[in-house]
Amino acid sequence: MTITKSKVYIKTDAQNRIIRCEGGYTTPADLSGWIYIDEGTGDRYNLCQSHYFDGGTFTADGIPRYKLADSKPVLRSEEEIAADRSALPAPPPSRVEVLEAEVTRLRAQNELQAQHQTFLENCLLEMGNIVYA
Numbered sequence: 001m002t003i004t005k006s007k008v009y010i011k012t013d014a015q016n017r018i019i020r021c022e023g024g025y026t027t028p029a030d031l032s033g034w035i036y037i038d039e040g041t042g043d044r045y046n047l048c049q050s051h052y053f054d055g056g057t058f059t060a061d062g063i064p065r066y067k068l069a070d071s072k073p074v075l076r077s078e079e080e081i082a083a084d085r086s087a088l089p090a091p092p093p094s095r096v097e098v099l100e101a102e103v104t105r106l107r108a109q110n111e112l113q114a115q116h117q118t119f120l121e122n123c124l125l126e127m128g129n130i131v132y133a
Helices: 078-086 095-131
Strands: 006-012 018-023 035-040 066-069 072-075
Touching: 006 066, 018 066
Parallel strands: none
Antiparallel strands: 006 018, 006 035, 066 072
16 A cells, blocks of 8 residues: 655745645645645645644744745744734724724813803803893
């Protein structure tokens, strides 16, 4: 019985960070731009998206954990990962933050309207005093 070996391919970004891993059951039909890195048998090779790299391809916040160095995948340093993390854009405001800002804006608007109302009432009182004086 012949056991077929599955090949593992990766894609990297401009900084050589590994951003995709395919092979085995999910080998791309078009391998243009893919880099062959390994082959073997078992889940590590057949289901390489989730089994090939220890700890996964990405951190919990989406930072690539591995890079290609000297044609070999290697774990990136904590400093490299931290630099990527610090370059992430700030998250958009949460729904609660948006609503709190809207409440603050409406309160300020209500305060201005109340001040305007008080001003108009004082003007009317003053005009009434002049007319009836």
